[in-house]
Amino acid sequence: MIHFEKRLNPSRITTVVTPIIAVILTMIAGGIMFAALGKPPLEAIRIIFWDPLFDPNFASYSRPQLLVKAGPLILIAIGLSIGFKAGIWNIGAEGQYILGAVFGAAVALAAYPADSVLLFPAMVVAGAFGGWLWAMIPAILRTKFNTNEILVSLMLVYVAESILASVAQGLLKNPEGYGFPGSRNLQQYPSAFNAEVIANSGMHWGVISAFIAVIFAYVMMTRHIRGFEVRLMGEAPKAARFSGVSTTRLVVFCLGISGALAGLAGMFEVSGPSGQITIDFNSGYGFTAIIVAFLGRLHPIGILLAGLLMALTYIGGELAQLMLGLPGASIQLFQGMLLLFLLATDIFTNYRIRIGGSN
Amino acid sequence: MKLKSILTSAIAAVALGTAAIAADIKVGFVYVGPVGDGGWTYEHDQGRKAVVEAFGDRVETIYQESVPEGADSERVMTQMALQGADLIFTTSFGYMDPTINVAKKFPNVKFEHATGYKRADNVSTYSARFYEGRAVQGHIAGKMTKTNKIGYIGSFPIPEVIRGINSAYIHAKKVNPDVEFNIVWAYTWFDPAKEADAANALIEQGCDVVLQHTDSTAPQAAAEKAGNVITFGQASDMAEFGPLPRVSSIIDDWGPYYVARTQAVLDGTWTSMDTWDGIGPGMVKIGEISSAVPADIKAEAEALRDALGSGEYHAFTGPLNKQDGTPWLAAGETADDGTLAGMNFYVEGLTGTIPQ
Numbered sequence: 144m145i146h147f148e149k150r151l152n153p154s155r156i157t158t159v160v161t162p163i164i165a166v167i168l169t170m171i172a173g174g175i176m177f178a179a180l181g182k183p184p185l186e187a188i189r190i191i192f193w194d195p196l197f198d199p200n201f202a203s204y205s206r207p208q209l210l211v212k213a214g215p216l217i218l219i220a221i222g223l224s225i226g227f228k229a230g231i232w233n234i235g236a237e238g239q240y241i242l243g244a245v246f247g248a249a250v251a252l253a254a255y256p257a258d259s260v261l262l263f264p265a266m267v268v269a270g271a272f273g274g275w276l277w278a279m280i281p282a283i284l285r286t287k288f289n290t291n292e293i294l295v296s297l298m299l300v301y302v303a304e305s306i307l308a309s310v311a312q313g314l315l316k317n318p319e320g321y322g323f324p325g326s327r328n329l330q331q332y333p334s335a336f337n338a339e340v341i342a343n344s345g346m347h348w349g350v351i352s353a354f355i356a357v358i359f360a361y362v363m364m365t366r367h368i369r370g371f372e373v374r375l376m377g378e379a380p381k382a383a384r385f386s387g388v389s390t391t392r393l394v395v396f397c398l399g400i401s402g403a404l405a406g407l408a409g410m411f412e413v414s415g416p417s418g419q420i421t422i423d424f425n426s427g428y429g430f431t432a433i434i435v436a437f438l439g440r441l442h443p444i445g446i447l448l449a450g451l452l453m454a455l456t457y458i459g460g461e462l463a464q465l466m467l468g469l470p471g472a473s474i475q476l477f478q479g480m481l482l483l484f485l486l487a488t489d490i491f492t493n494y495r496i497r498i499g500g501s502n
Numbered sequence: 503m504k505l506k507s508i509l510t511s512a513i514a515a516v517a518l519g520t521a522a523i524a525a526d527i528k529v530g531f532v533y534v535g536p537v538g539d540g541g542w543t544y545e546h547d548q549g550r551k552a553v554v555e556a557f558g559d560r561v562e563t564i565y566q567e568s569v570p571e572g573a574d575s576e577r578v579m580t581q582m583a584l585q586g587a588d589l590i591f592t593t594s595f596g597y598m599d600p601t602i603n604v605a606k607k608f609p610n611v612k613f614e615h616a617t618g619y620k621r622a623d624n625v626s627t628y629s630a631r632f633y634e635g636r637a638v639q640g641h642i643a644g645k646m647t648k649t650n651k652i653g654y655i656g657s658f659p660i661p662e663v664i665r666g667i668n669s670a671y672i673h674a675k676k677v678n679p680d681v682e683f684n685i686v687w688a689y690t691w692f693d694p695a696k697e698a699d700a701a702n703a704l705i706e707q708g709c710d711v712v713l714q715h716t717d718s719t720a721p722q723a724a725a726e727k728a729g730n731v732i733t734f735g736q737a738s739d740m741a742e743f744g745p746l747p748r749v750s751s752i753i754d755d756w757g758p759y760y761v762a763r764t765q766a767v768l769d770g771t772w773t774s775m776d777t778w779d780g781i782g783p784g785m786v787k788i789g790e791i792s793s794a795v796p797a798d799i800k801a802e803a804e805a806l807r808d809a810l811g812s813g814e815y816h817a818f819t820g821p822l823n824k825q826d827g828t829p830w831l832a833a834g835e836t837a838d839d840g841t842l843a844g845m846n847f848y849v850e851g852l853t854g855t856i857p858q
């Protein structure tokens with residue numbers, strides 16, 4: 144008989160080793176799938192994991208793109224992880240991301256074509272505020288009326304999408320766009336453009352903010368009383384209440400910070416890589432970030448690595464589609480396998496296998 | 503001076519010579535949906551296959567499916583260009599600014615953007631006059647409806663879609679003055695679940711004809727299940743749903759255009775241009791009108807199709823008023839392409855407002 148036996152303390156070694164095992168398992172299972180599709184499995188895996196980083200033809204372009212893709216994922220996931228640690232479930236980061244982008248772009252477009260160094264900082268504030276505001280709806284409903292923040296924040300994503308569609312065709316529509324929906328392109332508005340800080344590095348302000356957020360979250364969760372309260376709330380809610388931690392304040396804090404960071408991510412995206420408010424500006428970063436948060440085991444450094452790994456599978460996956468003509472769905476399947484194996488091997492952090500009788 | 507010009511022509515000749523020897527070119531396609539959507543992207547991929555068939559080993563094609571509009575598409579196009587693509591077709595309206603951005607970085611790569619309006623020295627635009635097909639659909643729909651309620655699943659309220667609604671309505675109304683249009687906006691090009699919901703909502707409201715400007719076959723399946731509802735294939739023939747509910751279709755045929763443009767790159771004659779072709783040149787086709795349509799209606803619809811194709815009839819011919827009653831086209835006057843390209847109003851008789 145094979146049993147799982149709970150470890151007294153989570154194993155540190157397995158925490159580090161399991162992700163590597165998961166990647167290897169994904170390569171094996173994915174390789175079998177690619178072979179079944181009649182494509183060379185080793186080449187496919189090399190293209191996904193190696194070429195974006197080291198191929199002489201693509202790497203100089205795709206390495207910076209990794210940061211562009213990972214930046215918003217990390218920024219949002221850091222915010223979400225704080226709430227998740229406390230058992231506060233913000234599932235609606237996608238909506239907060241949209242509102243941040245809309246608020247940030249609205250400030251820029253209202254000022255158009257004024258030239259000022261203050262414009263971009265104002266957009267940053269507006270973006271964070273937009274995301275925060277959208278997250279305050281589930282926060283207030285939860286604290287005043289005890290509604291479920293999972294449902295409320297998720298449903299507000301669809302409201303946010305409708306707002307986005309509406310402003311893309313009305314309020315923020317490009318007056319020189321021949322009646323087509325979509326705002327002016329902020330990439331062509333120097334004061335508002337979230338350009339790369341170092342040319343061709345992929346490092347725009349959103350990526351820098353993501354790194355700052357990682358450090359900030361790490362310090363807060365390990366050194367600050369608020370981080371302690373968050374962890375206490377998640378691990379022992381009753382004890383937290385007895386020790387005087389205010390649930391209300393913590394809900395508002397956790398939803399507020401995750402909303403503000405998601406809003407920032409949206410703002411940096413709309414003013415940088417994307418450039419435009421369009422009807423379907425959002426492309427799922429808010430939802431993917433939930434996966435990134437759990438993939439990173441809700442730990443800031445883990446999230447940083449998980450965000451980069453997700454970005455790698457996206458970009459490598461695109462390359463594999465192009466070079467080998469793999470179907471898009473097989474790449475999604477491959478990403479799904481990676482997540483499955485990562486989460487499945489997680490069990491070995493808290494449990495060990497025992498072979499033999501139970502006692 | 504003379505020496506210089508001799509030198510330049512020599513260099514040009516050498517360049518041309520190498521181009522002729524290295525006959526192989528690479529053509530890339532960026533798709534917004536999966537190639538198996540059975541609609542919009544499927545037809546673009548058929549166009550790609552036509553290129554493969556026409557040129558064989560001389561041309562290599564690459565494609566990427568389900569590419570989100572915005573920053574992701576810019577990366578995909580860049581990777582295609584880095585991989586050595588000489589010609590890239592970007593097949594969705596939302597790829598417009600990304601296409602322009604990437605084209606700037608790769609001046610030697612030719613780009614073709616579908617349904618947009620921004621061009622550059624190395625960016626052409628192309629689109630099909632789908633509204634001509636809508637006229638034929640409207641005619642059949644107006645004749646076939648018994649409840650006089652026609653449902654319309656809109657994707658996004660952009661000029662292309664509004665043009666289709668207007669054209670279908672004008673021609674339905676012409677043969678059936680009592681006809682009413684119910685329009686639902688799905689805010690997606692391809693989402694089977696949302697499209698099915700929209701179709702079911704329209705059927706529940708009593709619509710016995712459902713027109714769609716979304717790309718999946720979900721509305722066809724919903725109509726088949728409900729029974730007594732007719733539909734039209736969108737972008738692709740969707741013949742597997744015939745003879746009922748699918749009674750006809752608008753088919754986008756990109757193949758000839760893609761072959762011609764690839765040929766132009768091979769010949770070195772490619773130039774930036776704007777193409778807007780309809781039934782006449784064959785970019786828009788009307789799918790087989792099924793046996794569920796009475797013979798006389800079928801004959802009328804085919805006559806309308808042929809008149810549109812030969813240019814003797816324009817789908818927007820006056821007298822036509824705008825929704826608010828202001829005159830738009832006088833009797834016998836036809837709409838100009840500029841107005842059609844930016845169409846953001848309903849014609850008189852349509853109810854509801856265009857979402858703003």
